[in-house]
Amino acid sequence: MDLSLSEEQQLLKQGVEDFVAREAPLEAVIELTDSELGYSPEHYARVAELGWLGAAIPEQYGGAGLGLTDAAVLFEAFGYAALPGPFISSGVVSALIVEEAGSEEQRAELLPRIASGQAIAVLALTERGYGWGPEGVHMRAASSNGDYVLDGDKLFVHDAIGATHFITAVRTGDDGALTLLVVDASAPGVSVRRLQGFTGSECVVRFEGVRVPASAALGDGGAVEHPLDRALTKAAPVLSAYQVGGGQAAFELAVDYSRERRQFGQPIGRFQHVQNHIIQLVNHVDASRWTTYEALWRHDSGKPGIEVASHLAKAVTSEGFVHAVNYSHEVHAGVGVMHEYGLTLYTTLSRSLYHQLGSPRYHRRRLADLLVDYDLGPDPLD
Amino acid sequence: MDFEPAYTPEQRAFRAEVRAWLDDHVPHVEGDQDSDENYAKYRQLGRDLGERGWLRPTAPVEYGGGGLSVDHAIVLAEEMDRHDLTSPPYYDSGGSLGGASILVWGSEEQKRRLLPPIFRGETVTWQLLTGPEAGSDLASTETDAMRDGDEYVINGTKVFIGGSHGADSFWTICRTDREGARHQNVSWFMIPSDLPGITVERMYLLSDGREGIGRGYKNTIYFDNARVPAENLVGGENNGWKVASTHLELEHGSGGRIARNVWFERTRDRLRSLPANGAHPLEDAETRGLLADLFMETEVQRLFELRNFWMNRTHQDMSYEGPQASYYRKMSGLRASQIMLELLGPYAQLNDAEFDPTGGRFDSYLRNAIVSLHPGGTADIQKVIMARRIGIGRGERERAGRTVE
Ligand SMILES: Cc1cc2nc3c(=O)[nH]c(=O)nc-3n(C[C@H](O)[C@H](O)[C@H](O)COP(=O)(O)OP(=O)(O)OC[C@H]3O[C@@H](n4cnc5c(N)ncnc54)[C@H](O)[C@@H]3O)c2cc1C
Numbered sequence: 041m042d043l044s045l046s047e048e049q050q051l052l053k054q055g056v057e058d059f060v061a062r063e064a065p066l067e068a069v070i071e072l073t074d075s076e077l078g079y080s081p082e083h084y085a086r087v088a089e090l091g092w093l094g095a096a097i098p099e100q101y102g103g104a105g106l107g108l109t110d111a112a113v114l115f116e117a118f119g120y121a122a123l124p125g126p127f128i129s130s131g132v133v134s135a136l137i138v139e140e141a142g143s144e145e146q147r148a149e150l151l152p153r154i155a156s157g158q159a160i161a162v163l164a165l166t167e168r169g170y171g172w173g174p175e176g177v178h179m180r181a182a183s184s185n186g187d188y189v190l191d192g193d194k195l196f197v198h199d200a201i202g203a204t205h206f207i208t209a210v211r212t213g214d215d216g217a218l219t220l221l222v223v224d225a226s227a228p229g230v231s232v233r234r235l236q237g238f239t240g241s242e243c244v245v246r247f248e249g250v251r252v253p254a255s256a257a258l259g260d261g262g263a264v265e266h267p268l269d270r271a272l273t274k275a276a277p278v279l280s281a282y283q284v285g286g287g288q289a290a291f292e293l294a295v296d297y298s299r300e301r302r303q304f305g306q307p308i309g310r311f312q313h314v315q316n317h318i319i320q321l322v323n324h325v326d327a328s329r330w331t332t333y334e335a336l337w338r339h340d341s342g343k344p345g346i347e348v349a350s351h352l353a354k355a356v357t358s359e360g361f362v363h364a365v366n367y368s369h370e371v372h373a374g375v376g377v378m379h380e381y382g383l384t385l386y387t388t389l390s391r392s393l394y395h396q397l398g399s400p401r402y403h404r405r406r407l408a409d410l411l412v413d414y415d416l417g418p419d420p421l422d
Numbered sequence: 423m424d425f426e427p428a429y430t431p432e433q434r435a436f437r438a439e440v441r442a443w444l445d446d447h448v449p450h451v452e453g454d455q456d457s458d459e460n461y462a463k464y465r466q467l468g469r470d471l472g473e474r475g476w477l478r479p480t481a482p483v484e485y486g487g488g489g490l491s492v493d494h495a496i497v498l499a500e501e502m503d504r505h506d507l508t509s510p511p512y513y514d515s516g517g518s519l520g521g522a523s524i525l526v527w528g529s530e531e532q533k534r535r536l537l538p539p540i541f542r543g544e545t546v547t548w549q550l551l552t553g554p555e556a557g558s559d560l561a562s563t564e565t566d567a568m569r570d571g572d573e574y575v576i577n578g579t580k581v582f583i584g585g586s587h588g589a590d591s592f593w594t595i596c597r598t599d600r601e602g603a604r605h606q607n608v609s610w611f612m613i614p615s616d617l618p619g620i621t622v623e624r625m626y627l628l629s630d631g632r633e634g635i636g637r638g639y640k641n642t643i644y645f646d647n648a649r650v651p652a653e654n655l656v657g658g659e660n661n662g663w664k665v666a667s668t669h670l671e672l673e674h675g676s677g678g679r680i681a682r683n684v685w686f687e688r689t690r691d692r693l694r695s696l697p698a699n700g701a702h703p704l705e706d707a708e709t710r711g712l713l714a715d716l717f718m719e720t721e722v723q724r725l726f727e728l729r730n731f732w733m734n735r736t737h738q739d740m741s742y743e744g745p746q747a748s749y750y751r752k753m754s755g756l757r758a759s760q761i762m763l764e765l766l767g768p769y770a771q772l773n774d775a776e777f778d779p780t781g782g783r784f785d786s787y788l789r790n791a792i793v794s795l796h797p798g799g800t801a802d803i804q805k806v807i808m809a810r811r812i813g814i815g816r817g818e819r820e821r822a823g824r825t826v827e
Contacts, residue, residue, distance in 0.1 A: 168697040168777075170767050195777065196768045237772040237785040244777070303559040313802035362763075366756060366792065373796045374557060374582050379626035387628060387792065395768045401708070 043333070045113065053113050056092070060121035066382035069122050073385060077202050078234075078241055079125035084157055093131040094155025096278070098139070102152030107340040108274060112281035112332070119285025122385040124241065126160050126199035128282060133275045133397070134161035134207055141220055141258040141267035150205075150222070161205040161222070164194035164245050172398035173272070173406075174209070174218050174265050179247075181210040181221060186254055188212065188221060190229075190247040198396050200232045200243035207258070208247070209268070218265050220258040223250060240392030273350045276397050277335040280357040283393055284332055286386045287325040287361050290368035293383055294318050297372055314371055321367035324360035331356045344417065348410050355403040361390040425728070427680070433493050440476070440501045448505045453781075461512060461587050465546075468510045472543030477510055478521065485525070486538030492735045496680065503681045513585035515549040518677070519669035520593040523610065526824055527657035527665045536612055536656075539590075548584035548615075549669070550594035550643055558803050560595070560670075561605055561663060565645060567596035569659075572652050574598070574611065576645040582625065582797070586639040589615050595662040602660060610665035612654045619648035629786075629793040671823030673798040674807065675751070676744030678730025685758060685787070686720045689713070692766055692780060709765060716761045719754040726750050740822045742811035749804035752795050759791035 045053065063083060064072075072080055087093050096111040097103020104110075115128055131154060138150045138161070153159035167178060179192040190210060200206070204225050212219040223230060229250035235242045258264060295318060298309030308314045335349035365387045369376045376383045394400070429437070447470055449463035471477040474488070479495040481487020488494070502509050521540050524533060539545040556563040565578025576596060583592075592613045599607040613620075621644040657665035690713060693703050703709045726747040733740050762770045762784055773782025795801055813819040 170769075235772060235777065236774040237778070237782065238788050239768075239771050242768065242771075303557060304562075311802065313805060362760065369792050370795060370801065373800050374552065377628040377793050377796070379628070384628045391763065391771055391788065394763060399764065399767060401764050405708075 049110060049113050052110060053117060055090075056114050056117040057120075059086075059090075060117055060123055064121045064123050066122070066385070067380075069124065069385060070380065070382060073122075073124050073240075073388075079123075079202070081202070083123065084125050084127070084160075087125075087127060088155065088157030093127060093157055094135070094151075096132055097135050097151050097155045101139075101147055102155040103135075104155075107336075108278060109333075109336040109340050112278050112336050115278055116281040116285040116288075119282035119389075120289045122286060122289065122382075122389055126162060126203060126241075128275070128279055129162045129199040130154055130160045130203070132278045133163050133271070134205075136271035136275050137163060137207055137220065137268060138258065140271040141264045143258070143260045146222075146258060159205055160199075160203045161207055162197060162199050162203040163209070164197045164200070164206040164223075165209040166194060166196045168193065168195055170196060170395075172395075172402045174268060177209045177211060177218060179208075179210050180216070181208075181212050181219065183212065183254075184251075187251050188219075188254065188256065190221065190223065190250040190252070192247055194245040194247075196235070196242045196395065197245045198243075198392075199241045200245050201234055201241065203232075206230070206245055208245075212257075217263065218268070220264050220268065221252055221256045222258065223247070223252055223256065227252065238388065238391050240388055242392060272397060273347055274339055276350045276354040276403075277332050277339070279393065279397055280328065280332040280353045281336070283357045283361040283390070284325065284329045286389050286393075287321075287328055287357075287364040290364045290383065290386050291318070291321050291325050294321060294368040294371040297375075301375075308371070317367045317370045321364050321371075324364045324367070328353075328357035328360035328364075345414070348407060348414055351403040351407040351410070354398060355400040355407065358394045358400045358403075361386075362394060365390045427496060429497075430493065433497050436494055437497045437501065440498060441504075443474075444501055444505060448507070456586055458587070464512045465543075468512060468514075468543035470543075471509065471511075472541065477543045478541040481521070481525070481537070481541050485533050486541035495735075499680060506684070510543060512546070512587075514546045514589075515584075519549060519672055520547055520612070522672055523593075523665050523668040524612070524656055526668045527610070527661075532612075532653070532656055536654075545590035546588070547591050547593060548589040550580040550583050550592045550613075551666075552582050553578060553580050558800060560666070561608065563595060563597055563608060565594065565596045566600070567598050567609060567611060567650070569598070569652070570649070573649040574609075574652060574655065576611075576613070576619075576648045576650060578645050580643045580645075581640075583641045583643050584622075588622070591615055592620075592643065595666050598659055598662070605663040606660055608662035608666075609659050610656045610662040611650055612656060613648070613650050617648045617650065619646045620644070621646070627793060629789045667823035670799075671744060674744040674804065675727075675746070675748035675798075676730055676734055676740050676822060678732065678734050678747065679727040680731050681724065681727070683717075683720045683724050686713075686717050688780075688783060689716055689762060689765060692769070692784065695779065696766065696769060703765075712761055712765045716758055716765070719758050719761070723747075723751055723754050741819065742808040744822065745799075745804040745807040745811070748798060749801055749808065752801045752804070755791045755794060759788045762787065 091104045092114050094103030095106045095114055096108055099105035111132060118127060135151060135154050138147055150159065154161055166176060170176060181188040181190045190208065206223045206225060208221045208223050210219050210221055227250050229248040231246045233244050235244055298314055298318060299307055301308045331353040335353040338346045338349045368383060372383060375381055447467055449467060451460040451463060468477060476488055476498055479488035479490040479498050480492060483489035521537060524536055540547055551560055553563050553565055565580065567574040567576045580594065592615055593611065594613065595608045595610050597607055598609040623642045625640045625642055627640055696703055730743050730747050733743060766784060770784045770788060772778035773785040810820040
């Protein structure tokens, strides 16, 4: 047993941490998230150049061919900096979907462009009656002269602004088969609008009579439910790692503040109530961290229980991030809710990512279904 | 025991009068409740209420109040609540808090001069307590007021103050004796906001920034040699901590409230209106369970506030009940926001004309659940006060501040 990062992973971690400290200090990130695009295309290009965007994409398709854990190390550091951008949406979620569901030709065509940042592909699945898996997909794409025609809205689509492609989940044919259509964002009839609220990059993507050729469908015509599910199961703990990074930042901000801020003639960290907030906070961050790391390890080492571990990680982490931020707010009181201080970047992220790739409730349900017959494996002491 | 207020025939008649009047006078507003245009409408409602003595119904007539009984006040509060309004129907911390301190500690002359404009809704008043150096530890304020002839010269900074639309006067505690002992070195002032040397600068918080219900800006207030007439010092020099104990007590929740459990109702309504994905959300056992959780949170809170309202209005000795209600409101608000996030999914976060018919109500609730943890004393401070009042680990119980004359 060894729960530490490998030497390469530590180097990677150091490199990414240096990068975000240099390129994306909190003041800069506050400005970026307030901007229309919501992220920096220069950051995106740079991350692609460094080979990080395609970290988890196989080498033969232009990626770095690293494991999910390596990608998670990278994105945890991004989460720590609250770095915005479609890094995970395109480089991980969409890349995994193309890898799992696409034909060989589609993989060869799309993955290198995703890895190089030329293409920014985003999954458009959720609809008005929100649901995070195939069961939430009701939008139909009609067949017309060998093309598909899409009409309808996709809601709560993360990172849609600036995307070049939407991997759009629809129902086709008489049997309503789940189909993943790669739609060019610049195709006539496609429009994107950012949703307003306590939200991050969530958008509505609207399709009005959008025509795509039959070849836009991912795969060789076989069912795509399972490949999609496999891809999302893999992607979830990478997103969790980003949340862990955010929780870690909320923790460090709280600890630093508990030392600096004085009231009643002493550092506020001397008050047991304040200590308690930080203890609850770190418990949430660590619970998130270790469920996430174990899920990643299961994926990378081909262990059984991958699905259980993924659902566990995303459920624990989405909740944990929200609680971690709340506790950090309790420690900071007034200062923490000021826009310019930076903690609210994490607050907004914690709410926004709560639902991305499935809310805790969704994952708990899936977990419950799996646990009925779940085999915990051999006793390590036997 | 009777949890329902029993209404006398006189109250019933009064209710009919109030209801008809409010139906005529409550403005119709559209869009952002906090816009300049809508604010002006609510201000007018405040003035109209004040003219009739309905803004501060139980305050004495000679100070601009209504001179009415508690029974009348209850009816007024309930009828305002029917319109989703509090009284006054805009941000003003003068009437209920600062006004109460002046009633308890002011001289007869000060009551007659300072209170009528507040109680009649003619002016808006903000409380200036928190400074960058003094939050929870309010008594350590470093905003100074130094006597110079018939005036006090004020220097210092206050943060997290007020609302979006300005105020006519500020009240604050300042240090009047740099060498004096803690709690015996501060004084309480009413300050006209237009004095030379006062600057107001907007702050940007998690709770604002975009249009919608329940928004409001906070401000930083700078005093740079602002000169306040000495007649505006209330309760005597270096007696400010006692004066403050009155409004602090009220702000810590001892005033109580009678109101419907609106957030349970609003959440259930929103759930009904959500687009279904398969079975309707309300048919789902887990959803119903979460709704029951929300009901439990909000009902306990309602009952704490109801109890405090009853204790306060019947002049009973209060102990830890004020901070208890305040603590519970803060924490249950945070838990309720988490339940809403699960129950309504990402719709809870929206303030989006196309996909959220509520005008951003839940977005605002979610943000405010975090932001409201802090004003009027943090949740921790409420616990500290509760512990002192209960006498945890000490024989002597701290007494609650005086809130009535
Ligand atoms: C939306 C909003 C509106 C506000 N409106 C006003 C207003 O109108 N007027 C006004 O004057 N102020 C206002 N405030 C300020 C508010 O009263 C202060 O934020 C609050 O009193 C806490 O002070 P602080 O922010 O300096 O936190 P601090 O006092 O620095 O507290 C930091 C942390 O230390 C803890 N702590 C401090 N002392 C103790 C102790 N003795 N025991 C245990 N824990 C302790 C706190 O609980 C908190 O966790 C407002 C604040 C907000 C956010």
